[in-house]
Amino acid sequence: xxxxxxxxxxxxxxxxxxxxxxxxxxxxxxxxxxxxxxxxxxxxxxxxxxxxxxxxxxxxxxxxxxxxxxxxxxxxxxxxxxxxxxxxxxxxxxxxxxxxxxxxxxxxxxxxxxxxxxxxxxxxxxxxxxxxxxxxxxxxxxxxxxxxxxxxxxxxxxxxxxxxxxxxxxxxxxxxxxxxxxxxxxxxxxxxxx
Amino acid sequence: xxxxxxxxxxxxxxxxxxxxxxxxxxxxxxxxxxxxxxxxxxxxxxxxxxxxxxxxxxxxxxxxxxxxxxxxxxxxxxxxxxxxxxxxxxxxxxxxxxxxxxxxxxxxxxxxxxxxxxxxxxxxxxxxxxxxxxxxxxxxxxxxxxxxxxxxxxxxxxxxxxxxxxxxxxxxxxxxxxxxxxxxxxxxxxxxxxxxxxxxxxxxxxxxxxxxxxxxxxxxxxxxxxxxxxxxxxxxxxxxxxxxxxxxxxxxxxxxxxxxxxxxxxxxxxxxxxxxxx
Numbered sequence: 313x314x315x316x317x318x319x320x321x322x323x324x325x326x327x328x329x330x331x332x333x334x335x336x337x338x339x340x341x342x343x344x345x346x347x348x349x350x351x352x353x354x355x356x357x358x359x360x361x362x363x364x365x366x367x368x369x370x371x372x373x374x375x376x377x378x379x380x381x382x383x384x385x386x387x388x389x390x391x392x393x394x395x396x397x398x399x400x401x402x403x404x405x406x407x408x409x410x411x412x413x414x415x416x417x418x419x420x421x422x423x424x425x426x427x428x429x430x431x432x433x434x435x436x437x438x439x440x441x442x443x444x445x446x447x448x449x450x451x452x453x454x455x456x457x458x459x460x461x462x463x464x465x466x467x468x469x470x471x472x473x474x475x476x477x478x479x480x481x482x483x484x485x486x487x488x489x490x491x492x493x494x495x496x497x498x499x500x501x502x503x504x505x506x
Numbered sequence: 507x508x509x510x511x512x513x514x515x516x517x518x519x520x521x522x523x524x525x526x527x528x529x530x531x532x533x534x535x536x537x538x539x540x541x542x543x544x545x546x547x548x549x550x551x552x553x554x555x556x557x558x559x560x561x562x563x564x565x566x567x568x569x570x571x572x573x574x575x576x577x578x579x580x581x582x583x584x585x586x587x588x589x590x591x592x593x594x595x596x597x598x599x600x601x602x603x604x605x606x607x608x609x610x611x612x613x614x615x616x617x618x619x620x621x622x623x624x625x626x627x628x629x630x631x632x633x634x635x636x637x638x639x640x641x642x643x644x645x646x647x648x649x650x651x652x653x654x655x656x657x658x659x660x661x662x663x664x665x666x667x668x669x670x671x672x673x674x675x676x677x678x679x680x681x682x683x684x685x686x687x688x689x690x691x692x693x694x695x696x697x698x699x700x701x702x703x704x705x706x707x708x709x710x711x712x713x714x715x716x717x718x719x720x721x722x723x724x725x726x727x728x729x730x731x732x733x734x735x736x737x738x739x740x741x742x743x744x745x746x747x748x749x750x751x752x753x754x755x756x757x758x759x760x761x762x763x764x765x766x767x768x769x770x771x772x773x774x775x776x777x778x779x780x781x782x783x784x
Contacts, residue, residue, distance in 0.1 A: 479601020
C-alpha cells in the first residue's frame with residue numbers, strides 16, 4: 313500500500329492503524345497477493361470497485377482511504393463514538409465495526425449520499441441555521457442518525473432523539489443546539505405537510 | 507485473509523471445510539474491533555449475516571426459537587412481550603448502531619463475562635443449538651459457556667439457534683453501569699419467576715468468568731414464597747439478595763471493584779425480586 317495516494321491522508325489515528333495493518337499483512341508472509349482482494353461495493357447507489365484490499369479492512373477504512381469518501385469520520389474504531397455512522401441495507405450501523413468485504417452485495421449509504429451533491433438536506437440545513445456545529449467532527453454521524461430516526465419515526469420526540477443519538481458522542485456543543493436543530497426540522501416538515 | 511458469504515447453512519459448512527481456522531462473523535461489533543486494533547488476524551472469515559436458517563424467531567410448542575442472527579434491535583422491538591427480560595437486556599446493549607448490528611449468536615459466541623444476554627439465557631434455562639456438517643447438538647447454557655470468552659463450539663460448528671422456554675410469570679433484567687446508554691455492565695442480573703413450575707430463577711452477569719445461577723438463593727426463596735400472591739416476607743426477600751451476592755465471584759478491574767460488584771448484585775437481585783412479587 314505504500315505509495316498509494318491515500319498515504320497523503322492526514323488522520324494520525326488512521327495512519328497508526330494502517331501502520332499496524334501493513335505490519336500484519338507483512339507477517340502473513342508470501343504470497344501476499346493471496347491476502348488481497350478485489351471486490352465491488354454499492355455506495356450511494358453507485359457500483360464502486362475496491363482493488364487490492366486486505367480483507368480485514370473495515371468499511372469505514374475502505375470508504376475513507378480507498379473510495380475517497382471521508383464524510384464518515386474515524387475516531388474510536390470500536391463502535392463507541394458513532395462518528396462513522398452510515399446506513400447499511402437501510403439500517404444504521406457503525407461502519408468501523410463492519411468488514412468492508414462483508415458489505416459486498418449490500419446497499420451502503422453514507423452522509424455524502426443523503427442529498428444530491430452540493431445540496432443540503434433539511435436536517436443539515438437546520439444544523440447550520442441553529443448553530444449546532446462547533447468542531448464538526450461528530451456531525452456527519454449525528455446527521456445520519458437523526459435522518460434514520462425521523463425516517464423510522466416521523467413524530468419522534470426529544471426523548472426518542474436522546475436515545476437515538478445516545479451512541480453519537482459530541483464533546484463541544486453540549487447537545488442543546490443539536491436538539492434545537494431537531495425541533496426546527498420537525499416544525500419545518502409539519503409546516504410543509506399542512 | 508479470505509472471506510466467504512454463504513447464504514445457507516450448507517454453504518457455511520462447506521466454507522468452513524474449505525478454509526480451516528476461519529473466524530465466524532455475525533454483526534462484527536466484537537470481531538471487527540479486534541481486527542481494527544490488530545489483536546486478531548485469522549486466515550479466513552465466514553460472514554454469516556446472509557445465512558437464511560439463522561434469521562428471525564418462531565414459536566415451537568412451549569419454546570421460542572431464536573435464530574442466531576437475531577439482532578438486539580429485533581429482540582428489543584419484537585420480543586418485549588414474549589421475553590421481557592431478554593428484551594430489557596437487549597435494550598441496554600451499546601448504542602442503537604451496536605444493537606442494529608450485534609446478534610444473539612454473536613453475544614454467545616464471544617461469551618464475554620459482560621455479555622448482557624447471557625445471564626438472561628442462563629436464568630431461562632435456554633439451550634444452544636450448534637450445527638455442523640455432522641448434524642446438530644443441543645447444550646444447556648451452563649455447558650455452552652466454559653470460561654472467559656470460551657465456549658463449547660467446536661471447529662466447523664455454527665450456533666444455529668437458541669431455544670428458550672415460554673414461561674408464565676414476571677421476568678426482570680437489571681444492569682449497573684456508569685450511565686444508562688453505551689455501557690458495559692459492571693454487574694447485571696436476570697430474575698425469572700416460573701408461576702407454573704413454582705420456581706424463581708436468577709442469573710448473574712459480569713461477576714464471574716461465566717454467567718452463574720444463584721442456586722442457593724433460588725432454592726431458599728422457592729420455599730419462602732406464598733405462590734397465591736406470589737408474595738414473600740420482606741426479610742426473605744432481603745435474604746434472597748444476600749444469598750445471590752454470595753453466588754457471585756467478582757474481580758476488581760478497571761470497571762469496578764469486586765466489593766462494589768458484590769454489593770450491586772445484592773441490591774439488583776433484591777430489587778428484581780421485589781418488583782416480581784405482589
